[in-house]
Amino acid sequence: MVGTSGLMQEDILMAGYASLVGLSINFAVMFRIKFRFSNRIQLLAAGAVLIVANYICATTESVPVLVLTCFVAGFFRMQATLACNSTIQLWLTPLRDMSVFFCYVYLLVDGVIQLSGISTVYTAFFAGWEYMQWIMMGLLALMMVLVLILVRPVRGPMFIPLLGIDWLGAVLWAGFMLSFTFICVYGNYYDWWDAPEIRWSAVAGVAFLAINLWRASFLHHPYISFRAMTNRNVLRATAVYLVFFTLLATEHVFEHTYAASILGFDETNLIDLNWFVFAGIVAGTGFTYITFALRKWRYKTMTVIAFVLAAGYLAYFYFLIDYGVEKEMLMIPLFLRGSASVIISIVFLTSIVQSGLPFQVFPQALVINGFTGAVMGATLGPAIIGELLRLVMARNSALISSALTDFNPDAVAVPFGQLYGMVQLQAMVVSMKEIYGLLLIAAILSIAVILLSYGPMRPRAFFPKWRTIRRLIRHQVRETNR
Numbered sequence: 001m002v003g004t005s006g007l008m009q010e011d012i013l014m015a016g017y018a019s020l021v022g023l024s025i026n027f028a029v030m031f032r033i034k035f036r037f038s039n040r041i042q043l044l045a046a047g048a049v050l051i052v053a054n055y056i057c058a059t060t061e062s063v064p065v066l067v068l069t070c071f072v073a074g075f076f077r078m079q080a081t082l083a084c085n086s087t088i089q090l091w092l093t094p095l096r097d098m099s100v101f102f103c104y105v106y107l108l109v110d111g112v113i114q115l116s117g118i119s120t121v122y123t124a125f126f127a128g129w130e131y132m133q134w135i136m137m138g139l140l141a142l143m144m145v146l147v148l149i150l151v152r153p154v155r156g157p158m159f160i161p162l163l164g165i166d167w168l169g170a171v172l173w174a175g176f177m178l179s180f181t182f183i184c185v186y187g188n189y190y191d192w193w194d195a196p197e198i199r200w201s202a203v204a205g206v207a208f209l210a211i212n213l214w215r216a217s218f219l220h221h222p223y224i225s226f227r228a229m230t231n232r233n234v235l236r237a238t239a240v241y242l243v244f245f246t247l248l249a250t251e252h253v254f255e256h257t258y259a260a261s262i263l264g265f266d267e268t269n270l271i272d273l274n275w276f277v278f279a280g281i282v283a284g285t286g287f288t289y290i291t292f293a294l295r296k297w298r299y300k301t302m303t304v305i306a307f308v309l310a311a312g313y314l315a316y317f318y319f320l321i322d323y324g325v326e327k328e329m330l331m332i333p334l335f336l337r338g339s340a341s342v343i344i345s346i347v348f349l350t351s352i353v354q355s356g357l358p359f360q361v362f363p364q365a366l367v368i369n370g371f372t373g374a375v376m377g378a379t380l381g382p383a384i385i386g387e388l389l390r391l392v393m394a395r396n397s398a399l400i401s402s403a404l405t406d407f408n409p410d411a412v413a414v415p416f417g418q419l420y421g422m423v424q425l426q427a428m429v430v431s432m433k434e435i436y437g438l439l440l441i442a443a444i445l446s447i448a449v450i451l452l453s454y455g456p457m458r459p460r461a462f463f464p465k466w467r468t469i470r471r472l473i474r475h476q477v478r479e480t481n482r
Contacts, residue, residue, distance in 0.1 A: 001398065002131060003130070004128075004130075004350065005061045006061055007061065007063065007066075008017070008073040009065070010185050010186050010189050011063045012399050013185050014063070014067055014181065014182065014185050015057075015063075015066045015067050015069075015070040016070065017075035017181045017185065017259075017375055017378065017379060017431070018067045018068075018071040018074065018178060018181070019070040019071065019073055019077070020074060020370075020375050020378070021074065021174060021177045021178055021181065021375055022070070022071040022072060022073065022074030022075040022077075022174070022376060023074040023341035023374070024074075024080040024177065024367055024370030024371045024375060024378075025075060025170055025173060025174050025365050025367060026074070026075045026078040026079055027078070027364075027366035027367045027370055028170070028223055028224065028363045028364050028366070028367045029162075029165055029170070029363070029370075030078060030082045030363065031082075031363060031469060032160070032162055032165060032473065033079055033162070034079075034082060034086065035159065035469075035470060035473060036084065036159065036160055036161065036162050038153075038154065039083045039087060039151065040147055040151040040152070040153055040154075040333055042080060042083040042150070043080055043083055043084075043143070043147045043461070044144055044147055044148070044282055045076070046076040046079055046080035046083070047080070047140045047141070047143055047147070048144070048228075049072065049073065049076045050073055050076060050077065050080075050136075050140050051137045051140050051141065053067055053069050053072060053073035053076075054133045054136050054137045054140070055133070056069045056138065057060075057069060057070070057073075057352065058130045058133035058134070067178075069449040071174070071178075072424045079367070081109075082258075083106065085101075085104075085108075085185055087462070089101055089314065092104050095462065096462050096463035096464075096465070097292040097293065097459075097462055098350055098461040098462065099292055099346070099350045099365050099390045099459040100289065100293045100294075100355045100462050101463070102349050102350055103285050103288055103292075103293055103346055106281075106285060106290075106342050106345055106346050107281065107282065107285040107342075108343075109252060110281045110338075110341070110342050111278060111281050111282065114160075114274040114277050114278040114281065114338075115274075115278065117271055117274050118141040118271050118274050118275070119132070120132045120467075121267055121268060121270075121271035122268065122271070123135065124194065124267075125267065125268055132478075133397070134414075136468065143419065147399060151167040158453075160470065160473055160474055160477060161477065163477050164221050164476060164477055164479075165221075165223075166215075166219060166222050166223040167287050168215075168220060169212060169216075169219075169222055169223030170221075171214060171480070172208050172211055172212050173208070173212055173223055173224060173367070174206075174469045175204065175208040176205050176208035176209045176212065177226040177371055177375060179201045179202070179204045179205030179208060180373060180375075180376070180379070180389040181196075181379050182201045182240045183198055183201050183202060183383075184379035184380055184383040184411060185203070185375060185379060185383075186198065186388050187364065187383055187387075188383070188387060188390070189274065192387075196439070201278070205290050207286075209432060210241070212224070216229075220479075221476070223364070223367075224364045224367055225361055225364055227357065228283065228357065228361050228362075228364035228365045228367075228368060231355050231356075231357055231365060232355070233351045233352055233354065233355035233356075233365075234352060234355060234365050234368055236348075236349060236351070236372070237348040237349075237352060237369055238368065238369075240344065240348060241344075241348070241372045241373045241376065241377045242372065242376065242377065242381075242440075243446055244306070244310065244344050244377070244379065244446075245341075245373075245377030245378065245380075245381050246377075246380065246384060246385070246439075247307075247310050247314065247381075247439050247442060247446070248310055248313070248337060248381070249381030249382045249384065249385040250314075250317070250385060250432075250435070250436065250439065251337060251383075252381075252382040253382050253386050253389060254317075254377070254385075254389075254432050254435075254436075255273075256270065256459065257428070258321065259273065259330075259430060260366050261425075261428070262323060262425065262428070263325060263327075264322075265327070267469070269327060272327070272451075273327070273334055276330065276331045276334035276335050276338070277334050277335070277337065278338065279331075279335055279338065279341040280334065280335040280336060280337060280338025280340075280342075281338045281341075282341045283339055284309075284338060284339030284340070284341075284342040284343045285342055285346070287339070287343070288302065288342070288346050288347070289295060291461060292346065292347060292350075293459070295459045296459055296460075297458070298299070298455060298457065298458050299351060299455055299457050299459070300450060300455030300456075300457075301345055302343060302347045302452065303344065303347060303450055303455075304447060304450050304451060305343060306340045306343040306347070307340075307443060307446055307447045307450060308447060309337075309339050309340035309343070310336070310340045311337045311440060311441055311443035311444060311447065312333075312336045312338070312396070313333045313334075313337045313340065314338040314436050314439050314440040314443055315440050316332055316333040316336070316435060317333050317432075317436050318436040318437050318440055320333070321429060321432055321436065323429070334436055341466045345373060347463065348369070348373070349369060349373075351366050351460055351461075352366060352369050352456075352459045352462040353461035353462075353463065354459065354460060357474075359464055359469055359472050360466075360472060360476055385439075388435060389431055389432070389435060392431040392434055392435060393427050393428060393431040396424055396430045396431050396475070397427040398425060400427055401423045402422050402431075428465070
């Protein structure tokens with residue numbers, strides 16, 4: 001897309017993260033929409049919107065249009081996912097044990113992310129990147145045809161009108177999330193606070209957050225209440241996500257640069273690395289299902305295991321990183337990263353269900369969990385690590401080049417451009433190794449803190465029956481009418 005549309009890499013990232021923001025915002029209203037419209041209408045509407053969104057993404061060169069389109073697409077994508085998965089929940093776990101259900105959800109979601117990346121790159125390799133958009137549009141059209149044929153056009157017994165929803169709050173929270181994402185994605189490009197774009201984004205984000213907190217202090221049904229924001233499990237999950245995904249932020253900052261610039265991998269070899277991550281996701285999900293969902297291992301135990309896997313990923317790269325690494329040698333660290341990320345996601349999403357929040361507030365906690373886990377975890381960590389890499393690399397470049405003087409005959413014999421490239425390449429490898437070492441120390445300290453904490457809680461996260469949820473939401477609508 002960067003090469004053919006004139007967009008920057010940051011523009012593409014911003015559009016992708018806008019999709020995750022739209023997905024997160026949907027959590028607070030997804031059950032209300034489910035009880036208002038039948039699954040048939042939800043799937044047909046989502047399919048139509050996503051077809052239009054894919055067409056716009058394949059043709060537009062406007063960044064605002066692309067970001068807004070991806071935001072809307074993320075919202076409807078989450079609603080269609082709920083419509084599908086909620087109908088088979090009792091097949092997967094008749095007891096409505098969410099630790100079991102979330103193993104399936106993350107195997108599906110994280111696994112498809114890796115597989116879609118592989119299919120996209122190979123489609124672009126043999127044809128063009130736009131062809132993946134047309135393939136997706138065709139599959140969505142096929143899905144709509146199957147829904148029209150196989151799903152009966154009946155209205156379910158859970159029809160509840162969309163009353164009492166704080167839509168203004170949803171817009172304000174989306175504004176805050178997009179402002180935060182803009183700062184993290186474009187910060188390095190605009191040189192952070194020296195640029196008016198970053199300063200105005202910060203002002204807008206603070207304003208959106210302040211208005212949201214002010215409205216939550218007096219509204220009877222705010223989009224996200226203080227009860228959700230101050231819940232202990234929600235705060236704990238937020239803190240763990242920020243630390244954990246910052247440790248794994250090298251995935252976004254280092255891995256592509258290292259494999260492409262230093263090892264010389266082309267795009268197909270780069271995307272083949274996704275198979276290693278996919279294997280880790282499958283293994284991590286299976287391990288979590290057996291230990292956490294079935295045998296009810298403690299949250300503390302599973303968190304330690306995830307951090308140990310993350311530390312293993314960092315340690316492997318710290319000792320492995322060099323100029324002559326084969327592709328197969330990257331299997332172990334990428335496998336560990338895939339397993340670690342899926343374990344931590346399943347465990348702490350389950351903890352949100354077990355947070356003790358009433359069901360009216362529970363979807364609001366999912367919004368916070370989605371934003372901190374999917375958006376903040378994917379943007380804040382890379383922003384920090386990217387800036388750290390810039391500073392460390394500048395220092396190492398100065399140290400390495402200080403030994404090269406005009407009095408060194410070997411240095412004079414090498415053209416300046418080639419010599420400069422050699423210095424930058426060496427500085428990059430040294431800087432990456434240094435940052436991997438710092439993150440490894442942070443991971444070990446995190447493991448020590450978790451081990452010293454007291455955590456006897458085991459997973460007992462059960463989803464209420466649908467008729468119970470329907471009764472609670474109808475009661476909320478009646479209160480709103482009064």
